[in-house]
Amino acid sequence: MNFLKNPFSSLVAILITLMFSIQANADCGKVVIAEQNWASAELMANVDKVILENGYGCEVELIPGSTMPTFTSMNEKSEPDVNPEQWANAVVEPLKVAVDEGRLHVANKAPITGLGEGWWVTPGTLKRHPELKTALDILDHPELFPYAEDPSKGAFVGCPAGWGCQLANTNLFRAFEMEKKGWVLVDPGSAAGLDGSIAKAAESDENWFGYYWNPTSIIGKYNMQPMDFGVPFAGADNWDGCIVKPEQECADPKPSAWTTSEVNTIITDKFAKQAGPDVVKYFADRTYPGPVMNGMLVYMSDNQAQGSDAAIEFLQQHEDIWTQWVPSGVADKVKSAL
Numbered sequence: 001m002n003f004l005k006n007p008f009s010s011l012v013a014i015l016i017t018l019m020f021s022i023q024a025n026a027d028c029g030k031v032v033i034a035e036q037n038w039a040s041a042e043l044m045a046n047v048d049k050v051i052l053e054n055g056y057g058c059e060v061e062l063i064p065g066s067t068m069p070t071f072t073s074m075n076e077k078s079e080p081d082v083n084p085e086q087w088a089n090a091v092v093e094p095l096k097v098a099v100d101e102g103r104l105h106v107a108n109k110a111p112i113t114g115l116g117e118g119w120w121v122t123p124g125t126l127k128r129h130p131e132l133k134t135a136l137d138i139l140d141h142p143e144l145f146p147y148a149e150d151p152s153k154g155a156f157v158g159c160p161a162g163w164g165c166q167l168a169n170t171n172l173f174r175a176f177e178m179e180k181k182g183w184v185l186v187d188p189g190s191a192a193g194l195d196g197s198i199a200k201a202a203e204s205d206e207n208w209f210g211y212y213w214n215p216t217s218i219i220g221k222y223n224m225q226p227m228d229f230g231v232p233f234a235g236a237d238n239w240d241g242c243i244v245k246p247e248q249e250c251a252d253p254k255p256s257a258w259t260t261s262e263v264n265t266i267i268t269d270k271f272a273k274q275a276g277p278d279v280v281k282y283f284a285d286r287t288y289p290g291p292v293m294n295g296m297l298v299y300m301s302d303n304q305a306q307g308s309d310a311a312i313e314f315l316q317q318h319e320d321i322w323t324q325w326v327p328s329g330v331a332d333k334v335k336s337a338l
Contacts (some may be wrong), residue, residue: 034065042307114290134230151170157210220294
């Protein structure tokens with residue numbers, strides 16, 4: 001319709017469009033997202049902020065968080081609205097109860113692919129020794145991983161004292177009878193010591209065998225390779241009732257693969273009702289491929305980048321990924337804001 005011939009009709013059309021736009025924004029409203037204190041969680045929270053603000057018209061606030069305090073607050077107070085990266089193994093039972101009772105919802109059961117804990121080797125190890133298919137194969141060859149203080153024994157690098165994973169590695173070391181096979185369980189002393197041992201081996205193209213987890217910058221930077229344990233997971237009773245317990249409470253540990261690590265994006269029921277189905281669907285569809293996440297963590301580490309800077313880097317460099325999470329109209333709004 002020609003505006004000059006019928007200015008009133010055109011004005012009405014514009015006002016209606018604006019009303020629908022305002023209503024869409026109001027439906028989302030204010031969103032409080034936990035920005036937890038590790039790199040992948042920082043990145044995810046900031047990406048969510050950019051997309052929700054620019055693509056869905058939300059008002060987003062990021063607040064500090066960590067695994068247990070954030071979950072407890074969401075469960076008891078419905079605050080914050082969203083935890084982008086909830087490590088579910090730490091809250092299995094209370095999360096189930098909260099979901100069953102309708103206080104919380106698992107918006108995404110796997111927001112990052114390929115994550116988990118376990119035993120790893122440097123890529124050079126597998127290039128030199130392609131016959132090493134599983135951890136069981138490695139355990140037969142301690143001579144390939146000489147312990148610096150006694151080269152006649154193999155070095156398996158575990159967790160620093162005080163970490164929860166120290167118990168699991170100690171008991172698995174016993175379960176696989178590694179001492180009898182010629183191995184020493186090495187305490188790296190600290191997170192820096194653990195990372196340093198990997199960096200030294202990888203940069204020198206030496207063999208290395210030990211514990212680590214994914215996603216992390218060091219796994220991505222050095223292309224560390226996870227090892228199949230060569231045995232199945234031996235059950236929750238063995239794991240929860242023995243492997244993760246102090247040695248004196250785990251008399252007979254059974255050989256086992258590492259328990260499956262599960263990460264969820266969780267939202268409160270209040271937020272799910274307030275934000276509406278389009279925003280909830282965004283969280284359901286938002287999945288980071290593990291290698292891409294590791295690459296972003298390397299970027300953050302190498303550039304000392306904060307989550308806000310890393311979010312822009314991700315959105316600019318990985319448009320092929322995040323545009324699959326949202327409708328084209330939303331994607332266009334986000335791209336125009338970058």
